[in-house]
Amino acid sequence: MKIASWNVNSLNVRLPHLEQWLGAFAPDVVGIQETKLEDHKFPDTALAGLGYRSVFAGQKTYNGVAILARGRAIDDIQLGIPGFEDEQKRVIAATIDGVRIVNLYVVNGQDVGTDKYAYKLRWLEAVHDWIASELQAHPKLVVLGDFNIAPDARDVHDPEVWNDDHILTSTAERDALRRLQSLGLHDAFRLHSDEAGVFSWWDYRQAAFRRNLGLRIDLTLVSDALRDAAVGSGIDQEPRTWERPSDHAPAWVRLAG
């Protein structure tokens, strides 16, 4: 089973990209972030024509998440973090083929010390507590999404800029990610590679993609029970080369069986 995460930065603009990529990459499950679409505008019919069922939670302009599954039922759908009041549509979870999928669009946080940064840390705390109970109920768990955190120095193009005091790499953000992983979640990419400079996001500005000035902030985390099943993981940078691309590339993990 091939499971992927892609921040499309507006599904209105990127539906053709998603359709092309679904045909080329043929993922079994996809978590999508930043759809920026209200639910009545979600292109579920178009995606069904490609063989994908979809569940989604969206809003205008900002945020919006979805899970797609090819030829498989999508069960036990959860929208948002239970018990955590949040206007922003950033979380959707569902069970597919006995695997629990949690799709996160983690708060960006703007800058260290801002209100948005404080919201990011509160939000990550709530995710931690919820995932702890999800793991009890669903040992076969994949937590994927746009984490808006680069795990370590290998995951940034310039560690002097992206340092302990910078947004997306600050100590508190990385500590929150480590704490989440300490529940028993493994960065699938790092199960198979210690390579530096493999990124999933590049700023639209300054020709950053061409110069590979990026970050690896789109992650697929697999639970202890799935660790041995995770036989491959990577980032498909091809869609980032297309016309009018998302600023993110899809991250993926392959589960055996």
Added chain:
DNA sequence: ATGGTGGGATGCCCA
């Protein structure tokens, strides 16, 4: 250099 590029409920906000 507080810039720069892109999406959208556009003349501003968010990433």
